[in-house]
Amino acid sequence: MELDDWFLTPLERGNTSSGIDDRGGFVRGWTEGNRVEVLIDGTAYFGRLLETSSSLERGDLLAFTDWQGDADERLVGPGTAIGRLLADLAGRGVHVRGLLWRSHPRLAHFGEEANMELAKAVDAAGGEVLLDERVRYGGSHHQKLVIMRRVSQPDDDVAFVGGIDLSHGRHDDSHHRGDEQAVKIDAKYGLRPPWHDVQLEVHGPAITDLEHSFCERWQDPTPLDHRNPWRKALRAFTRQPGHPQDRPWPARVVSRAESGPHAIQVLRTYPAKRPAYPFARAGERSIARAYIKAFSRARRLVYLEDQYLWSHHAAGALADALRRSPDLHVVAVVPRYPDRDGRLSGAASRIGRERAIEVMRAAGGDRVAIYDLENTIGIPIYVHAKNCIIDDVWMIAGSDNLNRRSWTHDSELSCSIIDSTLDKRHPADPAALGDGARELARETRLRLWREHLERDEDHDADLIDPSEGFAAMAASADALDAWHAGSPAEPRPPGHLRRHVPDQVPRNARWAAEAMYKVMLDPDGRPRGMRHNNEL
Numbered sequence: 431m432e433l434d435d436w437f438l439t440p441l442e443r444g445n446t447s448s449g450i451d452d453r454g455g456f457v458r459g460w461t462e463g464n465r466v467e468v469l470i471d472g473t474a475y476f477g478r479l480l481e482t483s484s485s486l487e488r489g490d491l492l493a494f495t496d497w498q499g500d501a502d503e504r505l506v507g508p509g510t511a512i513g514r515l516l517a518d519l520a521g522r523g524v525h526v527r528g529l530l531w532r533s534h535p536r537l538a539h540f541g542e543e544a545n546m547e548l549a550k551a552v553d554a555a556g557g558e559v560l561l562d563e564r565v566r567y568g569g570s571h572h573q574k575l576v577i578m579r580r581v582s583q584p585d586d587d588v589a590f591v592g593g594i595d596l597s598h599g600r601h602d603d604s605h606h607r608g609d610e611q612a613v614k615i616d617a618k619y620g621l622r623p624p625w626h627d628v629q630l631e632v633h634g635p636a637i638t639d640l641e642h643s644f645c646e647r648w649q650d651p652t653p654l655d656h657r658n659p660w661r662k663a664l665r666a667f668t669r670q671p672g673h674p675q676d677r678p679w680p681a682r683v684v685s686r687a688e689s690g691p692h693a694i695q696v697l698r699t700y701p702a703k704r705p706a707y708p709f710a711r712a713g714e715r716s717i718a719r720a721y722i723k724a725f726s727r728a729r730r731l732v733y734l735e736d737q738y739l740w741s742h743h744a745a746g747a748l749a750d751a752l753r754r755s756p757d758l759h760v761v762a763v764v765p766r767y768p769d770r771d772g773r774l775s776g777a778a779s780r781i782g783r784e785r786a787i788e789v790m791r792a793a794g795g796d797r798v799a800i801y802d803l804e805n806t807i808g809i810p811i812y813v814h815a816k817n818c819i820i821d822d823v824w825m826i827a828g829s830d831n832l833n834r835r836s837w838t839h840d841s842e843l844s845c846s847i848i849d850s851t852l853d854k855r856h857p858a859d860p861a862a863l864g865d866g867a868r869e870l871a872r873e874t875r876l877r878l879w880r881e882h883l884e885r886d887e888d889h890d891a892d893l894i895d896p897s898e899g900f901a902a903m904a905a906s907a908d909a910l911d912a913w914h915a916g917s918p919a920e921p922r923p924p925g926h927l928r929r930h931v932p933d934q935v936p937r938n939a940r941w942a943a944e945a946m947y948k949v950m951l952d953p954d955g956r957p958r959g960m961r962h963n964n965e966l
Contacts, residue, residue, distance in 0.1 A: 431865045433460060436727060436824045436848060437695045438720055445714040447707070450642050450696065464634030465690025466847055468827070468874045470881065472600035472609070475590065475629040476505040482578055482588050483515060488523030491579040491680045492516070493644050495529045495843070497572045497829075498541035499548040499596040503611055512596045513548050517555035525680050526557030529647055531571035532655060533561075539770065541597065548596075549670065561670055562647070563655045566701040566839060566955050573698075573843035574629075574829045577641055579680070585689075589637045591845055592629030592827050593737075593816045599625055600814075604881045606805040606926070615769040615812060624811040626803060628735070628827050630845055634689035639696040643843060645679065646709035691850040692870060695720065699830060699842035701955030712957050717830045717844050718837035718966045721818070722747050724846070728820045729755045729861035731896035733875055734762040735815040739800075740782030740833035740952055743966060745789040752794035759797045759900045760790060763882065764930060766802035766810040777935045777943035778951050782833065784935060799900065800930040801907055803882060808914075811926060816844070821861040821896075822872040824848055837966065839955030847871070855894050879903065884924040903927060 440451040440459050451459050469475040486492060501513025520526040530549060534540035549559040562571055576590040594600050599613025608622035615623050632640065654671070697717045700710035707713075725732065725747040732748060739762055752758050768779035790798045803811035816836075817827040828844020830836040849870035852858070859866050876890045879899065883906050893899040907927040913920060914928075935943055954961055 431863070433693055433848060435865070436724055437693070437846065438697075438716055438723060442719060442723070443714070443716045444719065445710050445712075445716065447711045448646065448709045448714070450639055450646075460693050460695040461635040461639060462693045462850075463688030463690065464632060464636045464692040464694045466633075466692045466694065466845075466870060467631040468870070468877070469590075469592075469629045469631055470877060471603050472594050472625065472627055473603040475592070475594050475627075476601055478631055479576065479590060480505040480510055480515065483519065485586075486519055486524045486578060486580065487582070489525070489581045489680065491525045491527070491577065492519055493525075493527045493579075493641070493648075494576045494596070495571065495573040495644060495647070496596055497531050497570060497574065498533065498544060499530055500541075500544045500598045500611070501548040501551050503596060503598055504601070513551040516548075516552045516557060516559075520552055520555040520557030526552055526559070527644075527648065528552065528557070528559035529562045529571065529644070530559060531561075531565070532563035533570070544597065560654055564647075564650060564652050564707075565841065566703040568950070568953055569701060569703075569835075569840045569955065572829050572836070572840045573643075575640060575644065575843055577637060577644060579637070579641070581680070587633070587637050589632040589640045590629055591632060591640060591829075591843060592627070593814055593829055594627045594629045599623060600627060602626070606803075606811045616767050616771040618767050618771065618810060619769075619812055620809045624803075624805050624809055626735070626811050626813050626815055628815045628817045630827050630847075632694065632845065634692070634694075636694035636696060636845065639694075640843075643696060643698060646707075647841075648679075650708060652705050652707075693848045693850065695846045697826070697828070697844045697846060699837060699840065701839050701841075702957040703955070713838070713955060715838055715956070715966050717828070717842055718743065720826065720846050721832075722966065724818075724820050724824050724826075725751050727824075727861075727863070728758055729863065730757055730759070730821050731819075731860065731900070732758070732760045733819045733878075734760070734832070735813060735817050735878070736762065736764055736832045737814050737816060738779075738783065738831040738833045738836075739764050739786055740831075741837060742782075742786060742789070743834075743837065744832045745786035749789050749793035752790065752797060757897070758794070759896060760794060760799070761900060761903060762798075762800050763813055763815075763927075764800060764802055765813045766804070766928070766930065769812065774939065774942055774946060776933075777939045778946035780932055781935050781940065781943050781947050782952055784932065786832075799904060799907075801882075801903070801927045802930045803926040804928055805926065806884075806922065819871050819875045821865065822853065822867040822875060823861070823865045825871040825874060834952045834954055839953050857895055860896055882926050884926065
């Protein structure tokens with residue numbers, strides 16, 4: 431197997447405006463010699479974030495991007511609020527640089543006030559956090575990245591990338607009792623919504639690519655916000671600059687030591703917009719292209735966790751794979767309800783997923799299984815994770831969802847990974863393509879499935895084979911569904927999985943729901959020619 435059987439070549443990335451694939455004398459779309467730890471759920475991520483940042487010293491760097499940050503969100507317990515942590519680091523001479531989406535007011539269910547509060551707290555201590563609205567109309571900056579770079583110990587550099595914001599609601603664990611600092615979503619998730627998510631901890635040369643992505647945005651000379659009197663006055667009130675300040679970027683001390691066996695490709699989404707991003711003049715859609723390429727190589731199992739699962743491009747590519755490979759199974763874990771499940775907003779959220787599932791099931795029938803999750807007291811778990819594993823070889827995790835917005839319209843950041851270490855457990859080569867099974871991809875899938883099935887670490891022998899694991903997932907979900915349909919006096923079967931049975935969009939609501947879905951929820955950020963030709 432060659433890595434470019436799965437990874438994108440620089441030409442396939444399709445963005446000649448960026449230097450992310452320039453390796454100083456040669457061009458390659460990925461780095462090797464990395465080490466990745468997969469952090470499942472927010473408690474694991476927040477604990478590692480606090481642990482790794484506590485040793486930063488004067489002159490070191492902490493750079494981050496986020497969709498929303500709440501200054502008072504506690505990483506571990508009292509005294510560990512993220513705003514206080516970042517301010518303390520800035521106060522002792524660490525270079526703290528942040529790019530937060532400027533967002534919209536709380537009344538519209540967004541986080542402008544929270545992001546502003548976090549930026550002010552860090553800036554007052556000597557850091558620099560910018561509220562960034564350099565997006566396509568109706569878009570957002572959705573990337574979730576933290577980079578820590580040490581001047582004196584570059585081998586200890588680390589980055590975190592994935593789906594977890596530094597905000598309320600994310601601090602949950604495998605028991606899924608929810609974050610004490612809850613976020614308000616649809617009432618069916620309760621007062622303290624359970625939350626499932628994934629973040630990657632990255633060591634090695636891929637950190638250079640992640641930092642390159644941060645710096646491209648940081649150094650963009652485009653004004654940070656719209657040029658109107660209201661926005662100008664608001665920036666003056668909050669002492670936010672119109673552009674990133676002309677401060678020298680901390681010198682990069684590059685570690686030459688390889689950290690581990692993992693090859694990583696850093697993938698992004700940027701929309702086509704005016705004024706154009708200087709690093710993506712026609713946008714970038716490498717996340718979408720990476721998924722489509724990987725789906726084309728799938729033979730036995732595609733496992734997805736996704737907040738939306740709306741993409742007709744993804745559904746079409748999976749349908750093609752299901753028709754081509756009669757042994758292929760697709761498993762997807764999604765939220766039971768939209769986070770905003772109003773009469774129109776809920777219908778608009780369902781209509782894209784309804785169509786995508788129909789396309790896949792038309793091609794694969796009962797080889798396609800869609801599940802949602804609930805905790806042990808029956809409260810639905812909100813699935814915010816954005817990850818995929820194919821044939822226990824290729825895996826991806828990041829900020830992007832499987833929808834048109836994430837693939838074309840908002841800024842997104844994800845990493846695809848291939849482990850050079852083979853997993854020798856049977857089947858040793860599930861797809862029979864000579865790719866083998868890879869330890870990180872397989873073990874990540876098994877960890878996720880053990881969590882969803884409420885199994886111990888050593889209880890997964892029937893999950894290793896894709897077909898047997900598919901059947902075990904179905905049996906667990908069917909048992910829990912039957913318990914709910916029968917007598918609650920009987921002991922509850924173990925597991926969190928339920929068959930996903932969404933409410934159908936009423937016929938008389940479809941027109942309005944379709945319009946809202948296309949215009950507001952899932953807009954298209956491609957250049958006009960690509961939209962016309964339906965290309966990515």
